[in-house]
Amino acid sequence: MASISQKEITAANRAAWNASAHLHTEGEQWKQLLESAARPGFSVLDPILTSILDGLDLKGKSAVQIGCNNARELISLASLGIRPEMGIDQASGFLTQAKQLADAAELNIRLLEADIYDLPLDVGQFDLALVTIGVLNWMPDLQEFFRVTSGMLVPGGRLVIYETHPFLEVFDPASATPFEPALNYFERRPQEVTEAISYDGKDHGEGEKGYWFIHPLGDIVTACAQAGLAVAQLREYGHTIREPEYDLYEGRAAQIPMSYCLVSQKLTRAKD
Numbered sequence: 001m002a003s004i005s006q007k008e009i010t011a012a013n014r015a016a017w018n019a020s021a022h023l024h025t026e027g028e029q030w031k032q033l034l035e036s037a038a039r040p041g042f043s044v045l046d047p048i049l050t051s052i053l054d055g056l057d058l059k060g061k062s063a064v065q066i067g068c069n070n071a072r073e074l075i076s077l078a079s080l081g082i083r084p085e086m087g088i089d090q091a092s093g094f095l096t097q098a099k100q101l102a103d104a105a106e107l108n109i110r111l112l113e114a115d116i117y118d119l120p121l122d123v124g125q126f127d128l129a130l131v132t133i134g135v136l137n138w139m140p141d142l143q144e145f146f147r148v149t150s151g152m153l154v155p156g157g158r159l160v161i162y163e164t165h166p167f168l169e170v171f172d173p174a175s176a177t178p179f180e181p182a183l184n185y186f187e188r189r190p191q192e193v194t195e196a197i198s199y200d201g202k203d204h205g206e207g208e209k210g211y212w213f214i215h216p217l218g219d220i221v222t223a224c225a226q227a228g229l230a231v232a233q234l235r236e237y238g239h240t241i242r243e244p245e246y247d248l249y250e251g252r253a254a255q256i257p258m259s260y261c262l263v264s265q266k267l268t269r270a271k272d
Contacts, residue, residue, distance in 0.1 A: 016210030021093025037104040043076040061127035067135035071098035137212040146227035153266040165257040229264035
């Protein structure tokens with residue numbers, strides 16, 4: 001693959017996600033999500049993430065979600081007493097959906113269309129930054145991602161990442177040999193994605209070309225720490241939070257890690 005710049009990667013990924021946005025409002029599932037968002041106590045957060053957030057004493061605190069997609073998880077924070085104040089995504093198609101969901105939930109959330117590597121100066125700071133599945137793999141520069149994220153936290157603020165375990169990324173469930181590694185865990189080059197991006201496990205044909213990365217867990221934790229974020233906990237899980245095609249890796253006697261949650265806290269003063 002010819003060398004490609006960070007700006008080219010983020011621009012391509014924005015186009016890929018925007019081209020796929022319409023797939024996420026088709027069918028009964030979107031209608032049900034809109035109806036559910038209008039009900040008190042709405043939440044799509046699973047018990048694991050709910051329990052972790054509940055244990056961080058964040059009631060009444062402000063939150064930003066980075067890579068918020070349609071903001072369904074950001075809106076869900078309100079059910080835990082956390083104030084969902086801002087969602088950031090570079091795909092305008094998903095932010096249009098986010099506005100519909102926020103309106104249904106009667107929440108006034110600032111929805112910012114921006115490249116995380118090129119944010120406006122008035123973003124502000126928050127008590128919680130939330131990152132969930134399908135964000136880090138699209139980031140070409142982990143160190144800069146965590147530096148920017150740290151800047152959006154007040155001193156003592158928390159970063160919670162609930163993501164696909166990077167070890168799962170080396171497997172291809174569509175392969176003839178799905179339990180054999182298909183990719184190198186230590187591959188640093190971007191991987192091309194040409195199919196339309198959806199969550200339903202169906203083949204929606206070709207989409208715009210995007211680029212994603214396998215970031216080993218050690219690189220993620222190191223970049224987090226180097227950005228002045230003290231790691232409080234890192235938990236790895238054998239359950240899937242991926243698309244349905246990854247279900248075949250779950251519930252096995254020899255279980256591989258499939259997801260993880262990393263909780264860190266912004267240092268209140270510079271390190272000596």
